[in-house]
Amino acid sequence: NEQKGQKTPATVTVRDALNQAMDEELERDERVFLLGEEVAQYDGAYKVSRGLWKKYGDKRIIDTPISEMGFAGIAVGAAMAGLRPICEFMTFNFSMQAIDQVINSAAKTCYMSAGLQAVPIVFRGPNGASAGVAAQHSQCFAAWYAHCPGLKVVSPWNSEDAKGLLKSSIRDDNPVVFLENELLYGVPFEMSEEAQSKDFTIPIGKAKVERAGSHITLVSHSRYVGHCLDAAAVLAKEGIECEVINLRTIRPMDVESIEASVMKTNHLVTVEGGWPQFGVGAEICARIMEGSAFNYLDSPVTRVTGVDIPMPYAKILEDHSLPQIKDIIFSVKKTLNV
């Protein structure tokens, strides 16, 4: 049904969108390179970097030994000396080994040097829960990294997000923590032709309203944006219209978009996979309280979060450790007092 001049969308998985983003940026700027465990000859532990080593070779796609602290530091040093590294953590759980390099060497350096020394680096990899990988491999690091000035923290949901935001992150002259989600890698999403172009970028720091609604605002990031949209579809049948906001960026957070929505709907529910205490939802609550939207709230903000426990293994336990669609629906109704 192609008509002349009409944009042809395509269905692209998040994995392929990330791959395209890296491929395009590697081609565009010879200073960009990728390093991490299994990124080259294995095609990526989750196949996100498939084909890149074959195309760009050893110089630009580098397999590292299992030395997170070491290779993250090497990546930061390379960024200081003029390259633009993409440092992959196989999962962000392993970034804890290297977190000193991310925070003290990368995030703080521009400030400490009064702008003399930039660090144009992207740390990327899967974040948060997967399926059955248990406690040490399931933590969400959004709140940890978003706490720190000097970092930008990005959390895409769909393929368009993944591609546009990764390209922007690579082009940014500052350290960006790019939180992917393993469960989303294989999920196909429609991408407009515009989104498929080589210059398509999404600005860091701007949220997107995925679904307009008038009764209540749902704010989320990454995988749970999908859950919110599913919950919204169910609730719509009962006459409750949810406005779903996809944060896209955790830091700097687009609070204005949330406030504008709350001033319209008067109710707010935050949804995240991470733990409740000191988390993304907690920050949103604090910011809403401090800002102009507070007076528009008809009820306190509700947070829907992961359960406050290390992730268990058994499927039934794991399923009940994370927000389900029914939890979102329940929380919406409670917040609306219906």
Place this chain on the structure above:
Amino acid sequence: VRKLLSIVFKGAAAVVSARTYADFTNEATFEIKKCDTFKLDEGPATQVVMTRDEGLQYYRTMQTMRRMELKADQLYKQKIIRGFCHLYDGQEACAVGIEAAINLSDHLITAYRAHGYTYTRGGTVKKIMAELTGRRGGIAKGKGGSMHMYCKHFYGGNGIVGAQVPLGAGVALACKYQGNSELCVCLYGDGAANQGQIFETYNMAALWKLPVIFICENNGYGMGTSVERAAASTDYFKRGEFIPGVRVDGMDVLCVREASRFAADYCRSGKGPILMELQTYRYHGHSMSDPGVSYRTREEIQEVRSKSDPISMLKDRMLSNNMASVEELKEIDVEVRKEIEDAAQFATTDPEPPLEDLCNHIFHNNPPLEVRGTNPWSKLKSVS
């Protein structure tokens, strides 16, 4: 004629460098200590040539560093410098010897005992001291302090022990990637030498043949812990295992220079990393909060000062080889003292950074953003 000139000299503030004087020896050959080597067939040369000009330059630079650190000590005791202050006096031959063997287009990174390196890499005494006193004229505009000074091809000044080592290898990776024949000198202390990330870095640097010279400045103590109490092996030049190493007398600027030249040649030939251990000594304690005498004796410090001081050693060499006169060197001392005094004057009178600068430079090349202050009504501005 010499007598005449010395009379003239006493009266005027003569510019010493103009004196290419027939009476002085223009260059001399010196026998220096042989370096212990590890996994190397040959080591640095033991017979080296130093010219008069080189000697005068090394002397001036070391003396400037020495007096700068002593002035910092003074200002710290007057509470004009605050926080951490790790002084380098005693170790001058290391920084000067290394810089004499590399180019400013090469790269260097070190830990927190960094004032000397900031100077040899191109920072001015004025800007270094003003950074220590936290003024707007400081090399990092007062934002960094003692441990966070930067200039071209000098990556600090790093506060986290050992973290600078992977960073240095990363700089070297960039050099190799860009094919520019530059190398990175990556320094750490005997304390840091036991950090795991250093071994991770040795592995990757050797694997990828990165042009990095790892240098362990072994001054005998990691804070209050002597090397014997911290390391199962104190042969730091061997700890790279598969990386060749050299152990160098770090109190002799010519030894350091020669070994650094040797190391730089090795690196630039594409053979990969090399490790140097410089045996040196710090006169001060670990930092200004450490008197430095609870874990070592005053006698030990005094013995090093009298027998191995790098500046005295160079001075004796030059005088006994007729490469300079006592007056000439005294003249340099006077000039150095003035430079330090002027710098200290600037550092104590320059105003502190403006409050408007508080939130600036969080990001590079970024549109202005708003930063939350201490309370919700405090909305501060940040430009890059």
